[in-house]
Amino acid sequence: MLYLPGMEAIKFEPLYMERIWGGRKLETIYGRKLPDLSAAFGEAWEIVDRENEQSVVTGGAFSGKSLHELWIHHREEIFGTNLPDSERFPILIKILDSADDLSIQVHPSAKIAAGLNGEPKTEMWFIAGCELGSKLYVGLKNGVTRNTFEKAIQDGTVADQIHTITPQKGQSIFIESGRLHAIGAGFLIHEIQQNSDTTYRVFDWNRTDRNGNHRELHVEQSMQCIDFRDTEPQMDEVNGETLATCPHFKITQHQLVTGELIANPSPDQFSLITVVSGCLDHKFNAGETILLPKSATPLTASEETQVLQITIPHS
Secondary structure, three states: OOOOOOOOOEEEEOEEEEEEEEEOHHHHOOOOOOOOOOOOEEEEEEEOEOOOOEOEEOOOOOOOOEHHHHHHHOHHHHHEOOOOOOOOOOEEEEEEEEOOOOOEEEOOOHHHHHHHOOOOOOEEEEEEEEOOOOOEEEEEOOOOOHHHHHHHHHHOOHHHHEEEEOOOOOOEEEEOOOOOEEEOOOEEEEEEEEOOOOOEEEEOOOOOOOOOOOOOOOHHHHHHHOOOOOEOOOOOOOEOOEEEEOOOOEEEEEEEOOOOEEOOOOOOEOEEEEEEEOEEOOOEEOOOEEEEOOOOOOEEEOOOEEEEEEEOOOO
């Protein structure tokens, strides 16, 4: 096993996804060079290890290697021990730019996913930016039942059944599998989630494309997944530095002053660090997510800097 003392932080090349609801905030706010000069990009996949989508290291000793290669062939030296024995890296991190409303959707729980040939998915949203009055659609209104919801699907009035929240920049919310949700127009969101790409759309605002066609919906699957006990949730309350913790990930936020160091919470395990604002080591800028290997050299705040730090609870 190769051991590199004082291993440096690892940066990956983002993957950009065009979406009908996307915009250009990745370019205008984070200064990204997008693959197309005019297309709407709704997602930047910052950390991903999937069969058809791979994060690839840019620069350093592992330049050109995929996240999957690191996870399979360098797991202990980079990531550490007491980690999930999974074939693929278990966390996926995205930046979402919603110029329009996303569809009302739900993700399956582990108990349900296998029967639907899907993957379970729990996630957390951190609001990096939002326009005045922008709304999140999360959970159901009080009094909504399975019967009233099914009738609303038939009537095209699902939006009337969904609870809305008007959050502020810097807030976050945990989206457990089974929670009905949609991101409204006007957000820039950092999403930390299980490594899954299973989403069931139950309602798409009665939209049609230029040919008059509706987007595909997954009503039957959605109805099996929705937790109808989940009514009128609010944005999460911060517990010290902890924003969210579950069996799949733990997310903390840190406000660093100029010159302050940030290291892995546990020296025998890696972490992922998302720069919300400011800069680390004069090279990792706002919007970027980096992998800090176990026993890595700490990173230094080049100015006042806010970060999210993501770890995997010990298995």
